[in-house]
Amino acid sequence: MDLENTQSQMRKGVLEYCILCIIGKSECYASDIIDQMKEAKLIVVEGTLYPLLTRLKNAGLLNYKWEESKSGPPRKYYSLTDEGKSFLQALSGTWGELSEAVTSITSGK
Amino acid sequence: MDLENTQSQMRKGVLEYCILCIIGKSECYASDIIDQMKEAKLIVVEGTLYPLLTRLKNAGLLNYKWEESKSGPPRKYYSLTDEGKSFLQALSGTWGELSEAVTSITSGK
DNA sequence: TATAGTACTTTGTATTGCATAGTACTATAT
DNA sequence: ATATAGTACTATGCAATACAAAGTACTATA
Numbered sequence: 001m002d003l004e005n006t007q008s009q010m011r012k013g014v015l016e017y018c019i020l021c022i023i024g025k026s027e028c029y030a031s032d033i034i035d036q037m038k039e040a041k042l043i044v045v046e047g048t049l050y051p052l053l054t055r056l057k058n059a060g061l062l063n064y065k066w067e068e069s070k071s072g073p074p075r076k077y078y079s080l081t082d083e084g085k086s087f088l089q090a091l092s093g094t095w096g097e098l099s100e101a102v103t104s105i106t107s108g109k
Numbered sequence: 110m111d112l113e114n115t116q117s118q119m120r121k122g123v124l125e126y127c128i129l130c131i132i133g134k135s136e137c138y139a140s141d142i143i144d145q146m147k148e149a150k151l152i153v154v155e156g157t158l159y160p161l162l163t164r165l166k167n168a169g170l171l172n173y174k175w176e177e178s179k180s181g182p183p184r185k186y187y188s189l190t191d192e193g194k195s196f197l198q199a200l201s202g203t204w205g206e207l208s209e210a211v212t213s214i215t216s217g218k
Numbered sequence: 219t220a221t222a223g224t225a226c227t228t229t230g231t232a233t234t235g236c237a238t239a240g241t242a243c244t245a246t247a248t
Numbered sequence: 249a250t251a252t253a254g255t256a257c258t259a260t261g262c263a264a265t266a267c268a269a270a271g272t273a274c275t276a277t278a
Binding site: 005008009012029030031046047051054069071072073074075076 | 223224225226227228229232233234235
């Protein structure tokens with residue numbers, strides 16, 4: 001049993017919530033998301049992020065637009081659809097419930 | 110994108126932590142664990158729990174002993190090994206960090 | 219022109235929650 | 249004595265996602 005692996009498993013599902021949250025605050029592109037998550041000490045890597053963004057787009061939760069960048073290649077800026085906003089709401093509840101369940105179990109009440 | 114699926118993904122890795130926690134409090138068998146988690150509103154099913162307990166045993170984190178039951182078939186009572194105790198300690202830290210990272214991101218600080 | 223940095227795409231692997239099917243033991247009903 | 253129900257555990261295959269790695273493409277600089 002590998003601690004790092006369990007950490008990775010714990011991230012499953014949570015990353016989706018966090019990413020939707022970041023995009024819900026303001027339009028951003030992949031590196032923005034990586035930076036903001038790194039700042040919060042939640043590391044997400046490209047191989048995870050890009051397919052996840054694609055899945056969310058395909059599920060109708062995100063829109064994107066291409067924007068020229070000041071220096072470097074063009075960027076894909078993402079924003080939430082209405083559906084994305086309400087899904088994020090639901091995920092917030094879900095996380096809250098999970099969090100509380102874990103607290104309940106681990107505190108022994 | 111399916112809310113239930115995301116919930117299931119969020120449970121990955123977390124169940125391991127909770128189960129170790131429950132066993133760490135006192136020796137118990139599978140149905141005890143299912144009951145205690147159900148009480149905390151965190152549902153775990155047999156198809157998940159038994160293989161997980163087996164994996165933890167094989168990883169040296171759990172021991173078990175068979176006990177006759179008052180009414181019904183014999184039961185497997187689990188307890189933590191020393192290694193299991195320190196792994197649980199580490200998982201507790203891991204959960205705390207993840208939790209805090211999520212709070213940080215979702216509160217917008 | 220070549221290189222470096224940035225941004226995105228694709229693919230395959232490992233792992234675990236879960237559904238399902240099955241075995242085995244004990245208690246109760248017929 | 250046999251059948252059924254309840255309880256406890258085992259095994260297997262599937263779906264989904266984090267992640268590593270390889271690759272393409274655009275822009276700036278040497």
